[in-house]
Amino acid sequence: MSRRWIAVAGVFLVLAAGTGVGFYATSAYVAALTGDRGFGLSLASSGPALSFVCAGLGGLLAARLLPRLGVRVLLPAGAAGTAAGLLLLGRTGSAWSLWLSFGLSGGVGALMAVVPCTSLITRWFAPDPAKALTIATTGMSAGGAVVPPFVVLLIERQGLATATVWLAVAVFGVVALVAAVIREPARPAQAVARVAAPVIPDPGRFTFPLLGAGFGLLMLSQVGAVAHVLTIAADRNIHGGALALTALAAASVGARLLGIPMLAGLGLLRFSCVVAAVQAAAMALLAVADDLRTLIAATALLGVTVGNAVVLMPLHMLTAFGMARFDRSYARLNVVSTIGTAGGPVVLGLMHDAFGGYRPALGVLAAGSGTAVALLLIARIDTTRRWRRPQRTSVS
Structure with missing residues (x-):
């Protein structure tokens, strides 16, 4: 398999893991917070909303850092932020810790989300990245179909605190492995731009x-x-x-x-x-x-x-x-x-x-x-x- 298709497979896995434990699993977290931790529905639901806002702003940060650090540095950094947010979520007992956990997962987690992942695929397959982008971003749908049922089952059997530990380890492990395997295009950025x-x-x-x-x-x-x-x-x-x-x-x-x-x-x-x-x-x-x-x-x-x-x-x-x-x-x-x-x-x-x-x-x-x-x-x-x-x- 060529390096550019390895990048497609890697982005597929990263997006599946990130959206699976993030966007698509939010209802499971809200249910656990309201059922086990005694949070009100409005307060618990404010966490995912904050996560979306922070994710958008984090994407802007990712775009600025990409030329300096590269995708292979940003991906594990984003995974570390997501893992930290999950660990804090599992132990949250107050509004500020709830917001901080979702803010970390959304804002820092954006460093491993669509902006850096899409940039990598676009640079590998420029000037016609449509097919590769379609395949790579299908990871989001796959993550939404496969991961949330596992998250729900894990929370039901282990409780929120233990479940988030396993999820944090899994996300960081998958993304760190992908970051170690993928490569960025050998062409200079100026050549890709031309x-x-x-x-x-x-x-x-x-x-x-x-x-x-x-x-x-x-x-x-x-x-x-x-x-x-x-x-x-x-x-x-x-x-x-x-x-x-x-x-x-x-x-x-x-x-x-x-x-x-x-x-x-x-x-x-x-x-x-x-x-x-x-x-x-x-x-x-x-x-x-x-x-x-x-x-x-x-x-x-x-x-x-x-x-x-x-x-x-x-x-x-x-x-x-x-x-x-x-x-x-x-x-x-x-x-x-x-x-x-x-x-x-x-x-x-x-x-x-x-x-x-x-x-x-x-x-x-x-x-x-x-x-x-x-x-x-x-x-x-x-x-x-x-x-x-x-x-x-x-x-x-």
Whole structure:
């Protein structure tokens, strides 16, 4: 196996471990904190929200440190922060220690998250990293499917304090092993930057705000709906809501793999608009779903977008800004998408209370995903000649 595909396998494992014990296992931690430690639900839930915010800011730090330290240093540093947060979480008994534990896991843990991992794969496979990014980031979905049940079982049998020790050891061990095995590209950063120069030589001052708003809306709608699937099912007396989550996870993995040839055939812009339009349709179908079959169809459609949105964000940044500006531009976009991720469940819950039900609230989210289509079309960042913005013949 070549070094660059070893990097893909390593990033797959790192993202599976990080998101598995982090993002996807938060409900298990909240349940343990409220059930065994006596924390109120609002206080316990504030920890994951803080973790999302710190993760976005940590991504900015990772982008600044990458040129100086490299991925092989950042990965174990992020794993150490995640492990420290888990160990503190297992012994937390106060609000400040709760917030510190989630802050460490999110903020320092970002040093081993999507920004450095995506940067590594993009530099190895520049100027066309789409296939490799898709495979590598599938680790997040795999981690979400495999790790949380193990976390729940471990907490039930060993208790939160002991379980977090084992989880901390496992995460640090996996990431440290990956960091020891992977290598970074031998080409100098300047050479990689020339290979992956911007497709849009002058993207314009509004390009990043348009992309940030578009992907922020997509992530807000997407994560908000995913977080509320079971309560939507309960609200409508639909039994078997867990099957809808299974359909979502399966569609997420399958859509990532199918997205590779579709992206090559359609180009970045059209494929992105298709994904955003499918998400709008999924929200609309979820708004009217009154039986299990329709609910499963809606969540499967939503899974198609979950499987591809994460890949589309770095590809837009690489196409618009090139490798020379990729790390920092993607880190900034990651902050925006993280805010959407953190705010999605809250926004949908508030709209549910304001409108008196999920149907109008999900209709608003469908409109938000539709707005994302318009924003992407205005930005016009693409990899096919037909859809590219008219280029100037020279760049100063």
